[in-house]
Amino acid sequence: MSAAEALIAEALLNAPATVRGVGIDVVDVQRLRAMLERRGRPLYDRLFTPAELVLCEGGSPRHRANRLAGRIAAKEAVRKSLGAHGQGCGWLDVEIGRAESGQPLPRVSGRAEEAFRRASFTGLHLSITHEAGLALAIALAV
Amino acid sequence: MGAMDVREQVFAVMRGVGFDGDELADGKRLAEDLDIDSTELVEIVVALEQHFDITVDADAEGGFTTVGDLVGCVGRLLSAGSAARG
Numbered sequence: 001m002s003a004a005e006a007l008i009a010e011a012l013l014n015a016p017a018t019v020r021g022v023g024i025d026v027v028d029v030q031r032l033r034a035m036l037e038r039r040g041r042p043l044y045d046r047l048f049t050p051a052e053l054v055l056c057e058g059g060s061p062r063h064r065a066n067r068l069a070g071r072i073a074a075k076e077a078v079r080k081s082l083g084a085h086g087q088g089c090g091w092l093d094v095e096i097g098r099a100e101s102g103q104p105l106p107r108v109s110g111r112a113e114e115a116f117r118r119a120s121f122t123g124l125h126l127s128i129t130h131e132a133g134l135a136l137a138i139a140l141a142v
Numbered sequence: 143m144g145a146m147d148v149r150e151q152v153f154a155v156m157r158g159v160g161f162d163g164d165e166l167a168d169g170k171r172l173a174e175d176l177d178i179d180s181t182e183l184v185e186i187v188v189a190l191e192q193h194f195d196i197t198v199d200a201d202a203e204g205g206f207t208t209v210g211d212l213v214g215c216v217g218r219l220l221s222a223g224s225a226a227r228g
Contacts, residue, residue: 011204029183032181035181035182035185038185039185039188039189039192041187042191042192043184043185043188044186045199046187046188047181074178087204088201088204088205089204090200090201090203090204091184091200092200103183
């Protein structure tokens with residue numbers, strides 16, 4: 001078990017029993033950036049809501065790519081946290097907003113909202129980090 | 143466009159996105175056999191849309207399990223487009 005896996009395992013052991021779903025995902029920032037450059041607007045529109053694109057505007061191309069990759073990792077982490085209920089959820093069914101504090105704020109709609117209700121979850125917690133050209137997100141469902 | 147032509151063109155688009163042509167066959171599973179992840183699948187779908195000038199419903203993405211599913215979807219959309227044009 002790696003140090004990161006050990007930390008996650010320990011965090012899960014110590015977490016309140018109300019944690020009912022967990023999802024994690026990692027995205028290679030440069031790979032995503034290359035995909036978006038190759039396909040242009042149609043790929044942006046498949047992956048991101050208009051509000052997410054607004055949140056990712058500004059800054060250097062590298063920072064923008066980091067923000068976009070963080071959102072993709074977060075969407076996938078949220079989908080995974082929904083477990084089997086989340087199968088078939090689309091990219092736009094999970095939107096990653098931003099709280100005033102800067103904390104990522106997941107919002108579910110459509111099939112993701114249905115999955116959230118079917119699973120009887122009451123909330124989602126999300127964290128995103130970037131390191132070594134990767135964006136990583138972890139989501140906890142309660 | 144015949145079914146074989148559609149299949150060959152779908153394979154060509156997938157090769158263009160970076161997937162090995164030798165591994166492509168209708169029965170190949172996208173995730174398990176070809177190691178295609180969820181973002182790569184979206185890029186393939188957009189590449190198919192751009193190549194064939196079709197629109198693939200975002201809801202259909204979750205139903206693509208094999209290469210044959212992609213070929214079938216493109217074939218249906220092309221047929222529907224031809225029928226609509228008369």
